[in-house]
Amino acid sequence: MSLVSLKSCNFVAGFMKTNDMKESVITAAERILDSFLEANNHRKTPERYAILKAVYNISGHFSLEQLGEKLSEEYKFPVSRATLYNTLNLFMELRLVIRHRFQGRTMYEACYDNNSHCHQICTICGSVTELKAPLIVRAIDATHFKRFRKDGFTLYVYGVCSACQGKLARKKKITTKTSITNNEQR
Amino acid sequence: MSLVSLKSCNFVAGFMKTNDMKESVITAAERILDSFLEANNHRKTPERYAILKAVYNISGHFSLEQLGEKLSEEYKFPVSRATLYNTLNLFMELRLVIRHRFQGRTMYEACYDNNSHCHQICTICGSVTELKAPLIVRAIDATHFKRFRKDGFTLYVYGVCSACQGKLARKKKITTKTSITNNEQR
DNA sequence: GTTACTGCAAACGATTTGCAAGTGG
DNA sequence: CCACTTGCAAATCGTTTGCAGTAAC
Numbered sequence: 001m002s003l004v005s006l007k008s009c010n011f012v013a014g015f016m017k018t019n020d021m022k023e024s025v026i027t028a029a030e031r032i033l034d035s036f037l038e039a040n041n042h043r044k045t046p047e048r049y050a051i052l053k054a055v056y057n058i059s060g061h062f063s064l065e066q067l068g069e070k071l072s073e074e075y076k077f078p079v080s081r082a083t084l085y086n087t088l089n090l091f092m093e094l095r096l097v098i099r100h101r102f103q104g105r106t107m108y109e110a111c112y113d114n115n116s117h118c119h120q121i122c123t124i125c126g127s128v129t130e131l132k133a134p135l136i137v138r139a140i141d142a143t144h145f146k147r148f149r150k151d152g153f154t155l156y157v158y159g160v161c162s163a164c165q166g167k168l169a170r171k172k173k174i175t176t177k178t179s180i181t182n183n184e185q186r
Numbered sequence: 187m188s189l190v191s192l193k194s195c196n197f198v199a200g201f202m203k204t205n206d207m208k209e210s211v212i213t214a215a216e217r218i219l220d221s222f223l224e225a226n227n228h229r230k231t232p233e234r235y236a237i238l239k240a241v242y243n244i245s246g247h248f249s250l251e252q253l254g255e256k257l258s259e260e261y262k263f264p265v266s267r268a269t270l271y272n273t274l275n276l277f278m279e280l281r282l283v284i285r286h287r288f289q290g291r292t293m294y295e296a297c298y299d300n301n302s303h304c305h306q307i308c309t310i311c312g313s314v315t316e317l318k319a320p321l322i323v324r325a326i327d328a329t330h331f332k333r334f335r336k337d338g339f340t341l342y343v344y345g346v347c348s349a350c351q352g353k354l355a356r357k358k359k360i361t362t363k364t365s366i367t368n369n370e371q372r
Numbered sequence: 373g374t375t376a377c378t379g380c381a382a383a384c385g386a387t388t389t390g391c392a393a394g395t396g397g
Numbered sequence: 398c399c400a401c402t403t404g405c406a407a408a409t410c411g412t413t414t415g416c417a418g419t420a421a422c
Contacts, residue, residue: 043396043401064386080404085387101287104412106386115344120334131331139325140343145317147348148306154342157326158301162333229376229421250411266379271412290387292411 026056029096029112036094050077051087055097060130061107064088095151102128115152116140124164131157212242215282215298222280236263237273241283246316247293250274281337288314301338302326310350317343
């Protein structure tokens with residue numbers, strides 16, 4: 001339950017911009033991976049560390065494909081699809097990575113226990129924007145959950161982005177109250 | 187932007203318990219479907235209304251399978267898998283239904299524009315609990331989003347439920363900080 | 373009668389699994 | 398040397414699509 005100290009540490013990490021600080025996040029993540037692998041007699045394979053590094057050097061969301069490409073092209077360290085899945089699942093258990101499902105597309109994101117994710121999603125075009133909402137974060141952090149140890153949260157705010165609002169205003173042929181059309185939004 | 191009135195109407199719906207009130211929600215949902223189908227020259231097929239009724243008579247989350255079973259067994263109105271998908275997609279566009287992805291499992295939920303969903307998810311056993319969190323809801327409602335028309339939101343709070351906390355305490359073989367084990371949680 | 377919808381089956385994409393070969397401890 | 402991992406390919410799962418028949422308008 002040393003969550004408090006870690007939380008605040010990650011909170012600082014949220015504002016990190018220099019490479020030094022980025023490195024320290026990666027190092028911290030590697031330590032978590034290390035200790036888990038050691039404790040469970042799992043192997044410290046180069047793949048796992050390469051993937052971790054790649055993951056933490058992508059800013060924002062990424063797909064499994066993108067991760068694979070980055071590994072082969074940028075790191076010259078191609079890894080099979082199956083291993084990517086295995087490893088990402090492992091990272092998810094360790095809370096080093098979070099998985100999102102945006103309109104059917106699966107996206108991952110490095111999180112190092114910074115599990116406060118607010119996303120703004122346009123239901124028309126599917127665009128996803130990261131969101132800073134300190135008021136909401138504070139409300140969630142302040143909320144006590146009965147018989148439940150809260151580790152993190154994800155908030156998805158659905159709506160229509162300004163670009164699509166414009167498009168809708170121009171079309172406007174459908175008369176449902178929400179003015180959500182039958183545009184593609186799978 | 188008649189969202190306000192609808193919101194409050196749905197808020198009342200949240201506390202509805204009697205069949206009368208449930209019926210009124212279904213009727214309202216049917217009206218939305220009606221007007222959409224009429225406006226777009228789409229057909230008022232019995233399937234669509236049967237599915238809508240079934241959806242609104244399930245309380246809480248349901249899978250496509252469960253919906254199909256309810257329709258064939260309870261309503262004696264079997265519907266093909268493809269039609270279920272088509273129709274649920276239509277309902278999602280109309281905001282009569284919301285889709286969740288819980289640990290890889292897809293679940294749907296009737297919502298009739300009551301798009302304020304708070305869920306508490308155990309990352310060990312995968313159990314999902316609906317959550318009443320007025321404080322959080324208020325904070326989100328109060329938040330203004332730049333260049334974005336907010337229609338609804340979904341909040342997932344991740345953590346460990348009391349049952350799994352007990353199990354973890356008994357096992358306790360892994361020494362990572364979060365004490366998240368390698369238990370199944372895909 | 374025209375056009376949209378349904379159901380079926382095939383296709384598809386994403387993810388998992390089985391197995392043989394490889395490698396870390 | 399043993400067990401865990403990897404990579405490949407096959408299998409599986411959830412979802413979509415093409416097409417022929419059917420039904421709404």
